[in-house]
Amino acid sequence: MAGSVFGDIFTCSTWGESHGKALGVVVDGCPAGLSLSEEDFSSAMKRRSPGQTIYSTPRSEADEVEILSGVFEGRTTGTPISLMIRNTSQRSQDYSEVAGYYRPGHADFCFDAKYGFRDYRGGGRSSGRETAARVAAGVIAEKLLGELGIHTRAYVSQVGPHICKNNIYDGTKESIPSLEQVEKSPLRMPDLEVSKSAEQYLSELMSEGDSSGGMIECVVTGVPAGIGDPVNKKLDAMLSQALFSIGAVKGVEIGDGFKVASLVGSENNDNFIPSKDGIKKATNHAGGILGGISDGSDIVLRVAFKPTPSISKEQKTVNTSGEAVDVSVKGRHDPIIVPRAVVVVEAMVNLVLADRLLAGMGARIDKVKEFYKS
């Protein structure tokens, strides 16, 4: 399977570069009968767009998604849904300079090594702009999951040294910040006090021409137990692949994540307990996944993002002839990735869950027989 197709049943095939005519995605395998219209995309595309705060590059409109196929009379037909997003807001710049050297922290050098040449305008195929297509596909997945009572919420839990303590997930469904609470902070940090400190921190970095890394936490409620396949298509394996495919990601952890290395078994195990709603767990160190299969608890994960590589601060690098040069990366770039990546993390998580839920329907012969009787 070539590199731009996600999923096995609910698939999406993305295309487009930052400075090409358009970007898009073909979503296939979405069940027929789901209501879908172009309006459904505006909220997510707006959340992803830049220029909303001073912490992201100034641009005025959010991307508009055009549905080119797969929808009839307001419902998905079951056939491929092609979505397109025109590249309208790309300032024409003089890229001859950028073409001539390898930006540190970017894939320029790797693309040249792999393909022999590259589209050097902006970030080309490795630009963050490519995520617009994924977010659009994620909207469809989110709608499907919504029909099954599954909801995903992500937010920024850390910026540089500033870590959220309040108003974030504490293990209970009630603690999950609402969309409005997340959107209150220009950095999408629900702990508004920490958000203020982080905003200050970023302003200082921006004046220095530098950037910051951050962390995104994501919680999914409503996933039934039994989703995911043992061994290769483990739910956590699929989620991590999808998340690591987002640019700038350097780490993914589930549940207690890296903390587990220092725990003991009696601390880390989640005890099963009886409840009026069936078997539950007393704790959730596992983050909702055991043996690669969902256990019915909330799915909890974290994604670490490196600082934006493009900074105006001067850096040492080489030009394409291999000679040492000093550069200051021009062009518009965000001082931090995570606020805009929140909706991308949600999209990727939703795409994987949609795929695995559809893939899981054939797990038991009694249910297969029942399905084909009706």
Added chain:
Amino acid sequence: MAGSVFGDIFTCSTWGESHGKALGVVVDGCPAGLSLSEEDFSSAMKRRSPGQTIYSTPRSEADEVEILSGVFEGRTTGTPISLMIRNTSQRSQDYSEVAGYYRPGHADFCFDAKYGFRDYRGGGRSSGRETAARVAAGVIAEKLLGELGIHTRAYVSQVGPHICKNNIYDGTKESIPSLEQVEKSPLRMPDLEVSKSAEQYLSELMSEGDSSGGMIECVVTGVPAGIGDPVNKKLDAMLSQALFSIGAVKGVEIGDGFKVASLVGSENNDNFIPSKDGIKKATNHAGGILGGISDGSDIVLRVAFKPTPSISKEQKTVNTSGEAVDVSVKGRHDPIIVPRAVVVVEAMVNLVLADRLLAGMGARIDKVKEFYKS
């Protein structure tokens, strides 16, 4: 693609449970002409086997791998290579008790939710024993990579609160511990001083009937720049999927990993520098992968493992009727997973690299033409 097939070109399809007759794997897509024999597997199978130290369950022989197809006159034929490992050392136990409840930290509950019933003997399909098949497949990948000058080394870098400081990778090839150095420690921690403290720590835990988590670090040298595809089949995305598919893994990070959340861009970016061997990087915060494609540096990653869930210490759980019970999980189980998981991590990394290297051959039209001329 069903759940037990790894890879796209160099694939492996594993099968078998801990208490079935055998385990095995079918490796397909291995180039013809690679020398391979049953002796090639002994070293890795021995490293994986239990009973080598007091920190793993007592058993006497390592698994023996039988080659059932795909090799002729000592070389791979290009056709599927079927490897089988008989289950010889399974003590027959009374499992009726284990069948009756859901062990905390295990996938028992999830399997029942997914399939309606489960093979409750030992860990069944989710048993650590399943990794024997992966390690066997990994030997073939390792041989292939060796032909291309690529070498993988993993070791335990942390057990509970005990973290290696010396004798581990410091960014230079010379610092990579040799196989002999790794094997010197019963816990595969190259820092022998820290190993001693960790061994002490484990002895205490064992007497309490508890277990510990840990961390494995892995370094790969010799990977050329350009391996991996942008977007979905990013090299780090594929590596993380393969690593998360190992049981008990709760986190994967590349390069500086989760640290990047608190760094600034000028610290995190790796500057490119000229060298007599072509373009190199001054540092390697990226861990050898940029934009999902290898950049020619060492690939560095870390994997966090939770403590062994099966502990003899008493725990609360529910039986299959949903009633609360107290259990002490009987049977033989290791107090720690990471020492035996080192060779599994190497295997998974090698399987992904072998697959991506073969998949990468069609990236450039000039090389494709050259290939087909010869």
Added chain:
Amino acid sequence: MAGSVFGDIFTCSTWGESHGKALGVVVDGCPAGLSLSEEDFSSAMKRRSPGQTIYSTPRSEADEVEILSGVFEGRTTGTPISLMIRNTSQRSQDYSEVAGYYRPGHADFCFDAKYGFRDYRGGGRSSGRETAARVAAGVIAEKLLGELGIHTRAYVSQVGPHICKNNIYDGTKESIPSLEQVEKSPLRMPDLEVSKSAEQYLSELMSEGDSSGGMIECVVTGVPAGIGDPVNKKLDAMLSQALFSIGAVKGVEIGDGFKVASLVGSENNDNFIPSKDGIKKATNHAGGILGGISDGSDIVLRVAFKPTPSISKEQKTVNTSGEAVDVSVKGRHDPIIVPRAVVVVEAMVNLVLADRLLAGMGARIDKVKEFYKS
């Protein structure tokens, strides 16, 4: 996906050569709870085995299938089912001669061109023996389909110039020959009169050291309408791929097949008609598939097999140095392929149907919601 994996959900990964230790297949994605035991395989393996009549090479026992995993207490667990068939009846021969030239009609030359060398013993990976593994996998698919009321019957409809007229499918379910009727003829031709002529024909060919081609017709009843996906995973496209993957196949046709080239639309169209069992078709020129999706009628198809390439009659060819030589292919080989291929055709058709039926469960949002409510 490497070359030896069939299917997307219900997959099988075959391995083994004619003169290796064993052959086998790993079937994954089979729903849990299906009853399965080693006895289930005997009938199909017996039908496939040689030595039953004078028209196939003399050998005494049918292959025995060993279940190595994926079954517990007589039911499939939902995890991979590994089946193994030992190669017991391979006469050790002096193959140095065969290794030295390229047998006409065989893949020897192609294997050398592809891999640089080959396992020359018998047919190696391209031997008809490889089909034993597929037949074994097909048994599992057949059981699954049986649970859904779907039944497949194939038989030889033509041998050389001898074509069945009576006792074969005429469009009505009642006309489908039973298993017993098919097995009555040593050539599996339900028209016993034509079978006699064909048997005579073959005896003459055998005395001349030659072989014959033939045709197999296959009918499937009970497939509900709606199976298959438009465009790429069309049901007929998947069936043809599976059938063409059987050795010696040179043509596949559905319904009226090649006849349609000379028909007009008003003749070829199947009119829909009302019936007490819902909408049916008055005729079935389409063979049960329209637009790549099943229409609820019987699925009817035909497969053309070339004559066995290995004949003892002398032929001209070249040796591996490229020099012209005259050879007479020694060893045991059947004078005709189709009688033994009948069960292979049924197996391949069943594998595709099992896969597509499971893949089709996610086609409609209302059914997905219903599924996840229960």
Added chain:
Amino acid sequence: MAGSVFGDIFTCSTWGESHGKALGVVVDGCPAGLSLSEEDFSSAMKRRSPGQTIYSTPRSEADEVEILSGVFEGRTTGTPISLMIRNTSQRSQDYSEVAGYYRPGHADFCFDAKYGFRDYRGGGRSSGRETAARVAAGVIAEKLLGELGIHTRAYVSQVGPHICKNNIYDGTKESIPSLEQVEKSPLRMPDLEVSKSAEQYLSELMSEGDSSGGMIECVVTGVPAGIGDPVNKKLDAMLSQALFSIGAVKGVEIGDGFKVASLVGSENNDNFIPSKDGIKKATNHAGGILGGISDGSDIVLRVAFKPTPSISKEQKTVNTSGEAVDVSVKGRHDPIIVPRAVVVVEAMVNLVLADRLLAGMGARIDKVKEFYKS
């Protein structure tokens, strides 16, 4: 893998319906550096378009292909190539009538059974118009193959009872009709005499409001020996899948095809012979493929197409409530499919060959090592 993705390495993911805004395809895995521009598509799109003769529905312009990504400075970048074709020439019609019944020979009924409802305008997703996207993708594959000296030519060899005898492939490269010769006939039948008879035949059918079936023959020169994988990804299996995925196909045969059923081995086997260009075959009954792998000869195959199902002649069918009705299918439709399908057959064959050629690069360890040294 969802239903609209072809290929494993060189993939294409199609989207769009006949009456949606547009159609398109995303081609991924094309090697970087191939020259490509929008002009490259005009010839093929023109060949495919209707309205060129009285034997196809009147429409004025050919489709125009827009390249939205994956090309930079006139060369492919190695990243996904998104092609779009606007639907400009769709007459708005009153479809409420067509929505109400199931057209014989069409997939209407099957779509309703599968999805619960359908886009009834024109043929929707199962319309022949969908092939425009495949033809566009095929142009890229054709360019790639051209770089490797591989050329594909298809033409109509039969219309109804009229079968070409002269000016078609006779086994020699010289006999392959040129593009100009094929285009001379309004039906793309290189035998101009037979073409005249067929044209007469069609005129009669058109006046009766009926349609005709036909056959397309296709020859590929220059494919090196060794392409294709044993067992599942046999080259002929992949080709047949791709060809059967074209609407209206009811049969595919390779080489002597269905004739082989009546041949004997000594007739059907192709003898290998020495030649100054290496080992060749004296005949080509196999059609260029042995054991699923190309043998270096021309690849020869034939595809049978049923008559256009949409005819204005009155037919019996049922409406969506299941009641018997008489209908005359209105709208514009061709009286015959094969002339316009010629370029679709070439496209599908080229897509499969491009994919398999790239997939075949990892077959031998010596070539893999050589590749990675350079």
